[in-house]
Amino acid sequence: VHYSLRPADDDHRYGHGKAEALAGLGQAAFICVSAILVGVQGVDRLLHPQPLGAQGVGIAVMLLSLAMTALLLGYQRHVVKVTGSTAIRADSLHYRSDLLLNAGILLALVLAGFGWERLDALFGIGIAFYILWSAVSIVREAGAVLMDTELSPEISEHMQQLVRDIPGVHGCHDFRTRISGTRWFVQLHLELPGELPLSRAHDLCVAAEEAISSRYPQAEVLVHADPLEVTPGYR
Numbered sequence: 001v002h003y004s005l006r007p008a009d010d011d012h013r014y015g016h017g018k019a020e021a022l023a024g025l026g027q028a029a030f031i032c033v034s035a036i037l038v039g040v041q042g043v044d045r046l047l048h049p050q051p052l053g054a055q056g057v058g059i060a061v062m063l064l065s066l067a068m069t070a071l072l073l074g075y076q077r078h079v080v081k082v083t084g085s086t087a088i089r090a091d092s093l094h095y096r097s098d099l100l101l102n103a104g105i106l107l108a109l110v111l112a113g114f115g116w117e118r119l120d121a122l123f124g125i126g127i128a129f130y131i132l133w134s135a136v137s138i139v140r141e142a143g144a145v146l147m148d149t150e151l152s153p154e155i156s157e158h159m160q161q162l163v164r165d166i167p168g169v170h171g172c173h174d175f176r177t178r179i180s181g182t183r184w185f186v187q188l189h190l191e192l193p194g195e196l197p198l199s200r201a202h203d204l205c206v207a208a209e210e211a212i213s214s215r216y217p218q219a220e221v222l223v224h225a226d227p228l229e230v231t232p233g234y235r
Contacts, residue, residue, distance in 0.1 A: 001087050004181045017145075017181020024090040024142035028135040031094055035131035038101070042124030049118055062106040069099045083182050084218065090138045097131040148178040155216075159186060162211040168192070168204055170228055184219040186212060194227030201225045 004019040006012075076092040079085065104127050108120035150156065156177055163172045171191040178185050190208055192201050205223040212221045 001085060004087070014180055014185065015183055017179075017183050020085060020087040020181045021142040021145040023087040024138050024145075027087070027090040027094055028138040028142070031097065031131055031135040031138065034097075035128045035135060038124050038131065039128030042121045042128060045121035045124065046118065049121070058109045059106060062102050062109065065102045066099065066106065069095055069102065073099060085182055089141070093134045093138055097127070097134050100130060101127050145179050145181075151177040151179065151184060159212050159216070159219075160188070162215060163188065163190070163208045166204065166207050166211060168196075168200075169208065172208075173226075174224075182218055184216060186219050186221045187224075188221075189224045189226045191228055192225050194229045 001020060001023070004016050004023075006016045008015045073092060073095055076088055076095065080089045080092060104123040105120075108123050111119050156175060159177075160172055160175055163169060169190060169192065172188045173191065174187070174189040176187045188208070190205055192204060196204075202225075205225055208223050209221040213219050
């Protein structure tokens with residue numbers, strides 16, 4: 001995350017934001033390994049049941065772990081909401097899996113006290129599948145960033161509407177977006193009258209940039225002005 005927040009330089013003119021997606025892939029790899037280990041242990045305990053010992057100590061440790069993990073998840077949720085960080089969101093999924101795992105262990109320890117010891121193994125197998133699904137979700141999100149997937153249609157349409165609402169602007173086309181870490185990159189062609197003075201066209205381009213960046217501060221906007229006479233579909 002620290003590296004991804006570095007400003008743009010001569011070698012990375014769009015910044016270093018995609019380092020977050022790479023970190024997310026690394027997180028997913030670790031989570032996949034943990035899912036496999038939990039699943040293997042669950043199957044082994046299901047085939048070869050073993051009595052659970054020190055249940056009281058285990059319950060106390062799990063209660064403390066649940067409380068601390070819940071606090072961490074709450075803080076991470078706030079950070080993700082503010083920054084949109086892919087790496088922190090991936091880490092949050094990891095700890096959410098831990099929360100579920102710890103809750104499963106706690107329930108298994110309680111039920112083991114009533115003689116239902118095999119549930120510990122069944123819970124472990126079920127949690128392993130959930131952890132694996134979390135890893136797949138992280139891979140899909142990180143892959144979307146690395147493949148320059150567009151912003152959601154709702155956000156893109158809202159941005160275009162903000163531009164079209166500027167007095168003097170006749171429309172926009174070739175609207176493109178992509179995400180890199182916590183930054184959004186937006187490109188568009190502004191449709192303006194061909195006889196417009198260059199200084200006025202420049203002012204309208206700046207107004208288009210500010211209209212989007214004021215509503216979406218994480219967006220870096222690049223605007224190109226096109227005369228209406230060369231705009232596709234213009235009559």
